[in-house]
Amino acid sequence: MLFQRPHLLGLEGLTADELTFLLDTAESFKEVSEREIKKVPALRGRTVVNLFFEPSTRTRISFEIAAKRLSADTVSLSTQASSASKGETLADTARNLAAMRPDAIVVRHPSSGAPDLLARHVDCPIINAGDGAHEHPTQALLDLLTIREHKGRIEGLTVAIVGDLLHSRVGRSNLHGLRTMGARVRFVGPPTLVSPHFAELGAELVHDLHEGVRDADVIMMLRIQRERMTGRYFSSLNEYSRLYCLSADAVAKAKEDVIILHPGPMNRGVEISSTVADGPYSVIMDQVTNGVAVRMATLFVLVGRRRSGKDKDEASDAEESGAMEQPEAVLLRRAATGE
Amino acid sequence: MSEELQGEGGPTVRIVGGTVVDPVAKREFRGDVLIENGAIARVAPAGEIAPIVGVTTIDATGLIVMPGAVDMHVHLREPGFEYKETIESGTRAAVAGGVTSVACMANTRPVNDCPAVTRFILERAQAAAAARVHPIGAVSVGLEGKNLAEFAGMRQEGIVAVSDDGMPVADAELMRRALECAKLFDIPVIDHAEDPSLAAGGCMHEGAISLRLGLRGIPAEAEEVMVARDIALAQLTGGHLHIAHISAAGSVRRVRNARAAGIRVTAEVSPHHLWLTHEAVIAYNTHAKMAPPLRTEEDRQVLLEGLVDGTIDAIASDHAPHHRDEKDVEFDTAQNGVVGLETLVPLTLRLVHDGILDLPTAIAKITSEPAAILRLPVGRLDVGAPADLALVDPDREWVVEPASLKTKSKNTPFEGNRLRGRAVLTLVAGRVVYDERPSAAAATRQSA
Numbered sequence: 001m002l003f004q005r006p007h008l009l010g011l012e013g014l015t016a017d018e019l020t021f022l023l024d025t026a027e028s029f030k031e032v033s034e035r036e037i038k039k040v041p042a043l044r045g046r047t048v049v050n051l052f053f054e055p056s057t058r059t060r061i062s063f064e065i066a067a068k069r070l071s072a073d074t075v076s077l078s079t080q081a082s083s084a085s086k087g088e089t090l091a092d093t094a095r096n097l098a099a100m101r102p103d104a105i106v107v108r109h110p111s112s113g114a115p116d117l118l119a120r121h122v123d124c125p126i127i128n129a130g131d132g133a134h135e136h137p138t139q140a141l142l143d144l145l146t147i148r149e150h151k152g153r154i155e156g157l158t159v160a161i162v163g164d165l166l167h168s169r170v171g172r173s174n175l176h177g178l179r180t181m182g183a184r185v186r187f188v189g190p191p192t193l194v195s196p197h198f199a200e201l202g203a204e205l206v207h208d209l210h211e212g213v214r215d216a217d218v219i220m221m222l223r224i225q226r227e228r229m230t231g232r233y234f235s236s237l238n239e240y241s242r243l244y245c246l247s248a249d250a251v252a253k254a255k256e257d258v259i260i261l262h263p264g265p266m267n268r269g270v271e272i273s274s275t276v277a278d279g280p281y282s283v284i285m286d287q288v289t290n291g292v293a294v295r296m297a298t299l300f301v302l303v304g305r306r307r308s309g310k311d312k313d314e315a316s317d318a319e320e321s322g323a324m325e326q327p328e329a330v331l332l333r334r335a336a337t338g339e
Numbered sequence: 340m341s342e343e344l345q346g347e348g349g350p351t352v353r354i355v356g357g358t359v360v361d362p363v364a365k366r367e368f369r370g371d372v373l374i375e376n377g378a379i380a381r382v383a384p385a386g387e388i389a390p391i392v393g394v395t396t397i398d399a400t401g402l403i404v405m406p407g408a409v410d411m412h413v414h415l416r417e418p419g420f421e422y423k424e425t426i427e428s429g430t431r432a433a434v435a436g437g438v439t440s441v442a443c444m445a446n447t448r449p450v451n452d453c454p455a456v457t458r459f460i461l462e463r464a465q466a467a468a469a470a471r472v473h474p475i476g477a478v479s480v481g482l483e484g485k486n487l488a489e490f491a492g493m494r495q496e497g498i499v500a501v502s503d504d505g506m507p508v509a510d511a512e513l514m515r516r517a518l519e520c521a522k523l524f525d526i527p528v529i530d531h532a533e534d535p536s537l538a539a540g541g542c543m544h545e546g547a548i549s550l551r552l553g554l555r556g557i558p559a560e561a562e563e564v565m566v567a568r569d570i571a572l573a574q575l576t577g578g579h580l581h582i583a584h585i586s587a588a589g590s591v592r593r594v595r596n597a598r599a600a601g602i603r604v605t606a607e608v609s610p611h612h613l614w615l616t617h618e619a620v621i622a623y624n625t626h627a628k629m630a631p632p633l634r635t636e637e638d639r640q641v642l643l644e645g646l647v648d649g650t651i652d653a654i655a656s657d658h659a660p661h662h663r664d665e666k667d668v669e670f671d672t673a674q675n676g677v678v679g680l681e682t683l684v685p686l687t688l689r690l691v692h693d694g695i696l697d698l699p700t701a702i703a704k705i706t707s708e709p710a711a712i713l714r715l716p717v718g719r720l721d722v723g724a725p726a727d728l729a730l731v732d733p734d735r736e737w738v739v740e741p742a743s744l745k746t747k748s749k750n751t752p753f754e755g756n757r758l759r760g761r762a763v764l765t766l767v768a769g770r771v772v773y774d775e776r777p778s779a780a781a782a783t784r785q786s787a
Contacts, residue, residue, distance in 0.1 A: 116622060117667075134552060198550060201551060
């Protein structure tokens, strides 16, 4: 198997081969969601814990559906349900969960780096479902998959990411993923939200929307947090939309076959006009569908290869002799075909 | 100060064969030191101080004989945070690191903003009988940044400076008045220069790494704007401004220019700002989280230049112990600060090992220079000065293992680092307060 990392904490540092492998695996899982019986036994008997310390609807549901379609048992905890409100530290929560022997923990947390902290305290795979302003790797993977489906490639494309880049984990994960896959990435937004230091991370910085989307193959709009747009970063939502709302006029500056992505939930009329959101270039619903496939792939790759201690001992000889490729490939094919 | 530490009637001790470092005369030579009644009685070239019947002789061959280090920026945490550190544990850590004087910050609970707290600290220090403790009073009552604390009463009890360290003085008028009043007592105002509005919510240096990690950054300019403001206020008032833990290149340039213009400003730097950069934060290492934050390699180079040209007078540890539970958390909620008393001397000697400073100049940065800023009679080898000495093996290599540190907290960013140089014997007022020579008994012999 081409992906040997223990966790998925971010896309930074992943190789193009690793990203391609995850995308290929996701593609092979898409078919499962088209069936009448949308379930394969790949993770039967495995337990996936969804640990959400921040409100989330679509990411949490997407992960739950993904796990269930792989036949894993899922448990979901939101901030209210966990011990966080009782003052327990994240490290203690992690240790307690680890003692229950989950096979993977999916975590969403308002603090950047919280998944790294968890990974230091538990020995099961950690999947980052969004941490602070750091990364949201599965979101970027589903964006990459959507782009690849529509464009046939990622290398050589120009992708304009528009909005509050400063606070966006989606923007960062996409920057890492897209750059690794060979795309050009433009960060577009006001100077208060597009730090000059982003240039050091490989982004091109543009403050004018029309300039930013010029000749773009892909436009990715980020959600604007209303509370951030009142006073310090920009004077008002109204002011923001005046300059950065993606209108049909702006889209006309991009390539003719441009596609438009949005991680949702959208603020219609703030960062994106309804005409554009519902227009022919929008691939927003494809993103949602691909989200399930990408999360199935992530869970399968990280959890499916794990064995119980006993099995591990038996398999260790094979692993050492490099004979892993074959059984994994069989497992993958079986999982995808539902055998 | 305690009578015991004053050293009246202390033992007569003869230290022979070491490399004596005189940070004031900027000299190093093979020499002997004679201690009588807790004070330095004589310093002479090797072999000139003859054995005296009944007097203890310490063989310092291969060791540096220097004034004990003066760490002018330490958080002893007592009263109020004894689970992090006590005056006892902190001063034991100090002497184990060759530090014989510490100036302790006022952000205790209660805050050291009145004479009773100052007296309490000094009484606890006397009971601990390890390093000398010099309390620093608060600038403002409760560190709230509103009204001036009781400078006069605290000074009478023994404070050596005032500072709202940890809670930068946002109010420019309050800073102005603090400088004016401190002048009355001839003590410096120690400035934690960090504009609270620019630093708000930040937890590391603002730059490419904070962006990558998704952590809110603190721009270097948060420090520089307050340094600039307070230099202007020092000029206005004629008060002595001391910049604590200077971290940014721009701040160093401002201090350099101010000194050239004759303004009374001094500065200290911490070893972690000298040897680490914001790259240490990668992987969300909370032991690399402190205020001000670790900055860039360019800043670090300018800090080194500042030490070389004298813009930066002193090196101080900013020893800030925190309990494990306050560090083993999400990065943005972790407490600021690192321990440093036991790594101050080796991390200063690194400047010598790396050829950046000569030995006497490096030692001056942790002895005579900070002592001069705080108007203390220690940190020098003059005849009659208190016999506070550290015997340091300059080449001894050791690995920083948090568990073996004497401090109660273990939050060091240098964990696992191999350091060179270590105090092996520490004396305060002529009395041995720390001795870890391999065979302490054998090395000390009675002269015939």
